[in-house]
Amino acid sequence: xxxxxxxxxxxxxxxxxxxxxxxxxxxxxxxxxxxxxxxxxxxxxxxxxxxxxxxxxxxxxxxxxxxxxxxxxxxxxxxxxxxxxxxxxxxxxxxxxxxxxxxxxxxxxxxxxxxxxxxxxxxxxxxxxxxxxxxxxxxxxxxxxxxxxxxxxxxxxxxxxxxxxxxxxxxxxxxxxxxxxxxxxxxxxxxxxxxxxxxxxxxxxxxxxxxxxxxxxxxxxxxxxxxxxxxxxxxxxxxxxxxxxxxxxxxxxxxxxxxxxxxxxxxxxxxxxxxxxxxxxxxxxxxxxxxxxxxxxxxxxxxxxxxxxxxxxxxxxxxxxxxxxxxxxxxxxxxxxxxxxxxxxxxxxxxxx
Numbered sequence: 001x002x003x004x005x006x007x008x009x010x011x012x013x014x015x016x017x018x019x020x021x022x023x024x025x026x027x028x029x030x031x032x033x034x035x036x037x038x039x040x041x042x043x044x045x046x047x048x049x050x051x052x053x054x055x056x057x058x059x060x061x062x063x064x065x066x067x068x069x070x071x072x073x074x075x076x077x078x079x080x081x082x083x084x085x086x087x088x089x090x091x092x093x094x095x096x097x098x099x100x101x102x103x104x105x106x107x108x109x110x111x112x113x114x115x116x117x118x119x120x121x122x123x124x125x126x127x128x129x130x131x132x133x134x135x136x137x138x139x140x141x142x143x144x145x146x147x148x149x150x151x152x153x154x155x156x157x158x159x160x161x162x163x164x165x166x167x168x169x170x171x172x173x174x175x176x177x178x179x180x181x182x183x184x185x186x187x188x189x190x191x192x193x194x195x196x197x198x199x200x201x202x203x204x205x206x207x208x209x210x211x212x213x214x215x216x217x218x219x220x221x222x223x224x225x226x227x228x229x230x231x232x233x234x235x236x237x238x239x240x241x242x243x244x245x246x247x248x249x250x251x252x253x254x255x256x257x258x259x260x261x262x263x264x265x266x267x268x269x270x271x272x273x274x275x276x277x278x279x280x281x282x283x284x285x286x287x288x289x290x291x292x293x294x295x296x297x298x299x300x301x302x303x304x305x306x307x308x309x310x311x312x313x314x315x316x317x318x319x320x321x322x323x324x325x326x327x328x329x330x331x332x333x334x335x336x337x338x339x340x341x342x343x344x345x346x347x348x349x350x351x352x353x
Contacts, residue, residue, distance in 0.1 A: 036063045036277040041079060043072040043182060044093035044264070045219060045238070048297065052092070055293060056284050063277050071217045072098055072182030079269075083107060089272040090281050095182035096263040097189075099133040100332035108132035109268040111279055113286040115303075123263055123302035127329070134286050135263035138300035140322050141187040142315070143253040144222035144240040149231040158232070160257045161191070161203070169210040174221040175234035176214065177350055179339045182262060183218025183236050188342060189331040190260025190323050204346065213351045226250050237315060238297045244313045252313075254321050261322045263302070264294075 044052065046069065053065045068088065070078070076098040079088060083105060091099065102108055103125075110130040123135030143164075145157055155172060158164050164173060176184030192200035212230060215221055221233030226243035240252035266285040268278045284290055291303040299308045300319050310316060331338075 036274050037066050038063060038089045038274055038277055038281060039068060039087055040065050040090045040092050040281070041068045041075050041088040042091065042093040043070065043075050043095070043098075045297070048093075051296075052290070052293060055289065056281060059284060059289070060277075060280050063280060065281075071180050072185070073178070073180040074216075076101060079107065080105065086269055086271050088269050089274050090269065090278045091265075091267045092281060092285055093136065093264045093266070095186070096133060096135055096265040097185065097328055097332045097335065098182065099265050099267050100329065101335060102267070103132045104332075107270055109270045109272070109275070109278075111268050111282055113266075113279070114283040115286055115288070118288070118305050119286060119302050120304055123265075133265045133267040134282065135265045135302045136285060136290070137294040137298040137302060138261050138263050138319075138322070139183070139186075139236045139238065139298055140254075140259045140261035140300075140318055141183060141190060142222075142235060142237045142240060142259065142318075143255060144225040144233040144235050144243075145251045145253055146225045146228060146231050146249060147251055148249040149225075149228050153231055155231055157251070158253060159255070161194075161255045162257065163255075164210060164232070164234075165203070165206045167210070169232065171210065171212045172230065173207075173210050173232045173234065174212055174215055174224055174230045176218045176221060177216055177347075178342055180216035180353075181218040184214075185331075185335070185339070186260040186262040187234060188260075188338065190258065190326075192331075192338070193260075193323055193327060194258050201341075201345075204342070208346050208349070211346075211349055213349050214346065215351050216353055222250070237318060241311060241314050252315050254315050254317055256321070258323045259318070259321045261300075261326060262328070 049067055072095045075094055079102055110132055112131055125131040125133050178184035178188045191203055195203050218236055219239040222235035222239040224230050225233040226248040237252050240250050243250045266282055268282055272278050288303055288306050291301045291306040294301055295308045299310055299314055301308050
């Protein structure tokens with residue numbers, strides 16, 4: 001009897017322990033978004049980051065974005081270097097040609113975001129039945145021209161890429177290094193497509209004579225022109241438009257012989273431990289709401305159902321002048337060879353990093 005009571009007491013005690021444990025763990029189930037910090041790599045402009053972060057986090061309570069921001073070439077190189085020890089969950093705002101390089105290395109997760117049917121064909125990864133990246137908007141090369149500084153130096157306003165070869169511009173032009181900058185690479189790839197391989201490299205050799213230095217960011221040449229450091233910078237329209245709207249004596253010129261362009265795009269990194277949250281970010285990045293935010297900086301958007309409005313002082317002919325077809329996949333495949341050749345030929349004028 002004593003042994004039986006002891007066993008019964010032990011059973012009751014065990015039940016009590018289990019009940020206590022159950023009470024401890026029967027808390028409200030954590031939602032998908034609770035305490036998730038997404039590491040997001042990007043080449044977006046710095047002033048865009050807080051706007052996009054606020055909009056996403058408001059739509060997805062509990063998920064927090066932690067940005068890692070640099071220029072396109074630097075972010076692409078960092079992601080490749082981290083291939084065996086991946087840190088990023090998502091890439092939000094990197095040149096599609098850069099993402100194509102990562103995709104070739106098997107680093108991107110296949111995912112079709114909500115509303116994918118509303119994305120224009122030109123902004124889709126169409127090689128597979130399931131996309132690994134999705135475009136957001138397009139940005140294109142442009143010339144930023146400081147009217148005051150140019151007048152002081154007696155420099156005419158260029159209208160085409162070939163105008164920039166005039167000896168009058170010697171040491172008066174800055175442009176982005178294509179290895180550091182997505183804008184630099186899309187511009188170089190456009191010259192190779194517009195003028196042919198031989199003609200493109202010949203053009204760059206002649207232009208090099210007029211280049212003062214190569215900067216390591218797509219927006220820096222335009223910002224330097226706005227600050228009066230140089231009269232002419234090869235860049236893209238958005239920073240020039242922002243400078244104009246802030247009162248700088250800058251004009252944005254779209255060369256009449258055609259302009260290079262690329263897409264900002266989003267992708268999920270394969271192997272992320274936060275896949276569900278990463279998919280929510282990819283859904284948001286492809287949404288109409290996000291495209292309306294992109295329109296504050298760019299006029300060519302990925303969504304068919306969002307009609308863009310032209311930002312104040314944004315050049316109206318951009319989409320018409322964008323080269324077509326633009327051989328993104330070929331340029332992505334040739335990217336490293338192009339960058340190696342460019343660096344060998346022109347890297348002597350690189351600005352310090």
